[in-house]
Amino acid sequence: MQWDAWGDPDRAVTLSDSQLALVHDVLKVSASDVQAVSRSEVRVRPSALTTYDVAALTAIVGEEHVSTNDDDRLPRAGGKSTLDLLRRRAADEQAAPDAVVVPGTEDEIVELLAVCAERRIAVVPFGGGTSVVGGLDPERNGMRAVISLDLRRFDRLESLDETDQEAVLGAGLTGPKAEWLLSEHGYELGHYPQSFCYATIGGFAATRSSGQDSAGYGRFDDMVRGLRVVTPVGVLDLDRPAPKTAAGPDLRQLFLGSEGVFGIITAVRVRIHPLPETRVYEAWRFPDFATGVAALRAVEQLGTGPTVLRLSDEVETAMNLATVTDAGGDAAATGGCFAVAGFEGPATLVEARRAATRTVLESHGGVSQGEEAGNHWAERRFDGPYLRDPLLSEGALVETLETATSWSNLAHLKQAVTDTIQAKFAEYGSMSLVLCHVSHVYDTGASLYFTVVGAQRGDAMAQWRDIKSAVNDVLMSHGGTITHHHAVGADHRDWMTAEVGPVGVRVLRAVKAALDPAGVLNPGKLIPVPVPEPHGP
Numbered sequence: 001m002q003w004d005a006w007g008d009p010d011r012a013v014t015l016s017d018s019q020l021a022l023v024h025d026v027l028k029v030s031a032s033d034v035q036a037v038s039r040s041e042v043r044v045r046p047s048a049l050t051t052y053d054v055a056a057l058t059a060i061v062g063e064e065h066v067s068t069n070d071d072d073r074l075p076r077a078g079g080k081s082t083l084d085l086l087r088r089r090a091a092d093e094q095a096a097p098d099a100v101v102v103p104g105t106e107d108e109i110v111e112l113l114a115v116c117a118e119r120r121i122a123v124v125p126f127g128g129g130t131s132v133v134g135g136l137d138p139e140r141n142g143m144r145a146v147i148s149l150d151l152r153r154f155d156r157l158e159s160l161d162e163t164d165q166e167a168v169l170g171a172g173l174t175g176p177k178a179e180w181l182l183s184e185h186g187y188e189l190g191h192y193p194q195s196f197c198y199a200t201i202g203g204f205a206a207t208r209s210s211g212q213d214s215a216g217y218g219r220f221d222d223m224v225r226g227l228r229v230v231t232p233v234g235v236l237d238l239d240r241p242a243p244k245t246a247a248g249p250d251l252r253q254l255f256l257g258s259e260g261v262f263g264i265i266t267a268v269r270v271r272i273h274p275l276p277e278t279r280v281y282e283a284w285r286f287p288d289f290a291t292g293v294a295a296l297r298a299v300e301q302l303g304t305g306p307t308v309l310r311l312s313d314e315v316e317t318a319m320n321l322a323t324v325t326d327a328g329g330d331a332a333a334t335g336g337c338f339a340v341a342g343f344e345g346p347a348t349l350v351e352a353r354r355a356a357t358r359t360v361l362e363s364h365g366g367v368s369q370g371e372e373a374g375n376h377w378a379e380r381r382f383d384g385p386y387l388r389d390p391l392l393s394e395g396a397l398v399e400t401l402e403t404a405t406s407w408s409n410l411a412h413l414k415q416a417v418t419d420t421i422q423a424k425f426a427e428y429g430s431m432s433l434v435l436c437h438v439s440h441v442y443d444t445g446a447s448l449y450f451t452v453v454g455a456q457r458g459d460a461m462a463q464w465r466d467i468k469s470a471v472n473d474v475l476m477s478h479g480g481t482i483t484h485h486h487a488v489g490a491d492h493r494d495w496m497t498a499e500v501g502p503v504g505v506r507v508l509r510a511v512k513a514a515l516d517p518a519g520v521l522n523p524g525k526l527i528p529v530p531v532p533e534p535h536g537p
């Protein structure tokens with residue numbers, strides 16, 4: 001992946017005429033307002049590791065698996081949030097890990113953690129590098145140095161059991177590689193977040209990721225049956241064959257969502273499904289968002305069984321249609337709210353689930369738009385993020401944020417977040433577009449996923465932090481969660497006390513102290529702790 005942009009450079013997009021018109025005429029910004037730094041001009045923070053440190057790391061994993069080169073360190077300098085991408089465009093020195101270390105075995109990780117604790121070197125576990133919450137920030141945080149511990153060599157399908165329909169996947173496997181390995185045996189995992197092409201199994205577990213097929217297959221944490229984790233005080237094997245247990249609290253839950261702060265996940269046992277005989281995506285249209293939400297709720301609470309169930313609000317529907325129209329699509333079908341219901345599995349089951357779902361959607365005011373529009377969504381389901389880079393280059397400020405709440409609070413929270421974003425952009429003299437969709441549904445509530453587009457004004461990083469901070473306060477005061485699936489990282493850390501309360505924070509700190517007494521693992525993420533005093537060399 002590119003160090004300063006999303007995804008595959010060959011799939012980079014240019015803005016269409018209508019998108020450029022939006023930026024130039026409505027937001028009133030253009031490329032000349034934005035600074036751009038070429039790779040040759042980039043200054044990388046020099047590595048703070050001594051030759052003795054490098055020798056100690058090399059002795060464990062071998063010379064070819066330790067690098068202090070700028071070209072290796074820079075791509076691991078952070079994730080892919082808008083703050084990350086803006087930081088990459090700044091002329092300032094780029095903070096980067098002091099080395100990239102790529103262990104190949106759990107024993108090597110055990111030794112690396114011991115050496116790092118002894119030498120006061122922080123360790124940031126690195127999966128696919130797609131964090132959007134500052135989860136990979138190379139914070140030294142009182143340590144002498146920080147390394148990026150890249151899991152990419154943990155890339156095997158360790159086992160697959162057809163009777164139990166479970167597989168053990170290496171933590172460094174990317175989404176496509178994991179699915180490809182499973183498909184060779186006739187199985188799939190069914191976890192398709194928008195970052196699917198790059199994110200890893202370990203990253204999915206460490207952030208409690210949620211994929212677009214969550215209505216049918218659940219979130220990633222629902223798929224996990226067992227975990228192996230290396231902590232600074234030893235290896236935890238949380239992988240017993242029992243499907244359920246009453247042996248105390250579920251310790252696996254301690255590591256799901258632990259964001260590299262408690263340990264390094266090396267392997268994950270997941271439940272798998274036979275490759276579906278049929279996949280069908282059908283598009284729907286609702287007169288407005290409230291009607292569509294009521295329909296999705298009815299489908300989920302009745303349990304008619306779609307694999308994908310999502311609904312765009314009026315603004316997102318209009319914006320997506322504008323893009324389709326540019327590409328020669330059907331401009332006539334404007335207005336209302338676009339929805340998709342997808343189904344996977346044996347053909348007879350798919351037909352039955354689809355028919356039951358159709359009855360509910362129609363009785364709630366939905367009108368089918370057919371499979372062509374549904375397939376169009378499915379074909380382009382990973383494309384959206386490619387638009388952000390050219391928009392940022394034209395001076396737009398674009399980011400996404402997400403939350404979840406109960407069905408009864410959904411409209412209230414959506415309105416409060418939208419109003420806050422628009423009011424904050426107005427303070428910066430910019431209008432803003434706030435697009436929203438529901439893509440993860442539960443019996444009792446749903447997620448809300450917002451895409452925000454406004455104008456960059458002055459220090460765009462400070463501007464976004466200010467806007468996001470106001471939104472985070474609103475999420476906490478209006479019954480939302482600080483994150484439904486992007487995780488906490490550095491960016492949401494200061495809202496964790498509001499999320500779990502002071503006693504909850506004490507629990508997290510106590511677990512951290514027990515598992516990572518030297519505090520080397522991913523400092524500054526997840527847990528709101530006072531910043532420790534700097535240590536001498």
Ligand SMILES: Cc1cc2nc3c(=O)[nH]c(=O)nc-3n(C[C@H](O)[C@H](O)[C@H](O)COP(=O)(O)OP(=O)(O)OC[C@H]3O[C@@H](n4cnc5c(N)ncnc54)[C@H](O)[C@@H]3O)c2cc1C
Nearest residue numbers: 127128129130131135193194195200202203209210260265
């Ligand atoms: C364009 C885009 C679209 C996205 N869409 C979605 C989406 O649809 N759904 C969703 O849930 N998320 C989404 N995300 C967020 C991100 O992809 C997820 O958080 C993902 O799970 C991160 O996986 P990763 O392998 O890239 O982890 P990384 O970004 O490398 O790491 C994420 C965090 O986990 C820690 N970590 C990574 N691997 C391990 C390990 N093996 N052991 C311990 N800690 C580890 C890291 O230290 C870091 O704190 C999106 C991000 C982008 C940029």
